[in-house]
Amino acid sequence: MAAACLLELPDELIIKILDYLDMQCLVRCVACTCQRLNQLSNSENIWKKLSVLYWLDTERTHSSDSWKENFFAWHKKWGKYMGCYVKVKSAWNRIEKALEERSPGTRTSLRGPVEQSELDTIETMMGCPLxxxxxxxxxxxxxxxxxxxxxxxxGNLEVYDHHSMEVAVPLAFNVKNVLPKIGILALSWCPYTNYGQVVCVNEKPGLPIGCVYYLTQVRRQKFAGYFVVASSYVEWLEKLATRLEDPELIVDSSKITRFYHEPTCVAVTRDVKVTVATSFVPCLSHIWKNNKMRTLFAYQISMTMDENVPPVGSCKLLSRHWEITDSSGQYHEVNGEAVIGLYPVMKPGAKFSYCSWTPLDSDGGFMEGHFTFVNLKTGENFDVICPRFHFKCPEISLSSSDVDDEQYGSEEDIDDEDDEY
Known part of the structure; x- marks a missing residue:
């Protein structure tokens, strides 16, 4: 009786009702023996909507004949991934757009799709599907x-003689090493420091499948703890897209860096403007047993003086003063001449920046201070404020496995704070 009532409605209303059905229900309508319902369920508008909803296709990419054929052409290739395709593809679309605008060279370096044979090889090595x-x-x-x-x-990071660059590695990178056999795949790697981000593909590492974290040495199969970047691969990809879109991410001459500028971290004293950008340095951060850790954070200090400032405002940096507090409440001060051995002169239109780093015995903290300058005309000394800036490492997940300190190096591997010279 209900079916009879439905078929008594005008075509336009039936199509609107069909428009609310999901793909599986609509396919059943297409296969329906009722000729009228079969015809109405083939409405172009319905299948156009589904093509946009499931495949983000607004151009009828795979068929010039009909939106229905277009939808099933997509489904033939991507049907297996229908539940995640939109999120994954949307994230990549955002990444591509951000790179085209901010780092065209990086955009052109992205590879095309992997061959199915490579996927099969990795899954054979792992003994389970990706x-x-x-x-x-x-x-x-x-x-x-x-x-x-x-x-x-x-992103790139250059501090003193340290240079790291995290490259998104192709799947073939994993075929050549032991990672798949211990339940992880590399997403990124640095050829200089031999560290990168990995994703769990089974439960062997002791973390949820899909969890992304930093791995600092290929040979380590037991861990005192992990720096967890994301709880799932999709979350990791979406975070990457958001980071690349963020104007506060420092991109220098079209090269992506790992430095991020806190929007509120700006101070102006006597026409000298100071801004700060920070970055966690995972390859030189360690977690030992008994919950002990040493984390390293890099910071980039930038100073500018507006070109319209009168020349009488020109000044020269003499010294620095830092106050550092970690997340456990430990506090100490650092004083020293110059910055990384330099005494920059700030005059109208001048720009100066430098990078340094500081280790902490916790998962983060903050730092603030001032630079002492001397006015080149009057000889007056004055302090230029550096605003408070914050450090925070990724989430830490501790392992229950016993780990020998030799696997991770000792706590003396990292020098004391304020390595400026």
Whole structure:
């Protein structure tokens, strides 16, 4: 009786009702023996909506004949990933757009899709299928090519003689090492420091499948703890997209850095403007047993003087004063001449920046202070305020496994705070 009442409605209303059905229900209507319902369920508007909803396709990419054929052409290739395709593809679309605007060289370094044979090889090595969202992502972009001068997707960091660059690695990188056999795949890697981010693909590492964290040495199979970046691969990819879109991420000459500027971290004293950007340094941060840790944070101090300032405002930096407090409440001060051995002169239009770092015995903290300058005309000394800036490492997940300190090095591996020279 209900069916009879439905069929008594005008075509326009039936199509509106069908428009609320999901794909599975609509396919059943297409297969329906009722000729009228079968015809109405083939409405172009319905299948256009589904093509946009499931495949983000607004152009009828795969068929010039009908939106229904277009939908099923997509489904033939991507149907296995229907539950995650939109989130994964949307994140990659955002990443591509951000790179085109901010780092074109990095955008051109992104590889195309992986071959199915490579996916099969990795799954054979692991003895289990890849998480669907991860396999879907590889079928969109399979890491990036390392091209000199083109930049890297996860960012560069240069402090003193330390240089790290996180490259998004192709799936083949994992075929050549032991990672799949211990339940993880590398997402990024640094050729200089041999560290990177990995994703759990089974439960062997002791973390949830899909969890992304930093791995600092390939050979380590037991861990005192992990720096967890995301609880799932999709979350990691979306965080990457958000980071690349954020104007506060420092991009220097189209090269992505790992420095992020706190929007409120700005101070102006006597026409000298100071801003600060910070970055966690995972490859030089350690977690030992008994919950002891040493985390390292880099910071970039930038100073500018507006070109319209009268020349009488010109000044020269003499010394620095820092006050450092970690998240456990430990406090200490640092005083010293110059910054990294330099005495920059600030005059109208001048710009100066430098990088340093500080280790902490906790998961974060904050730092603030001032620089003492001398006015080049009057000889007056005055302090230029450096606003408070914060440090925070990724979430820490401690392991119950016993770990020998030799596997991780000793706590003396990192020098004391304020390595400026």
């Amino acid at each position: 998480p669907l969202e991860l396999a879907c992502s590889y079928l969109i972009h399979n890491g990036q090519d390392v091209v000199p001068g083109k930049g890297c997707l996860l």
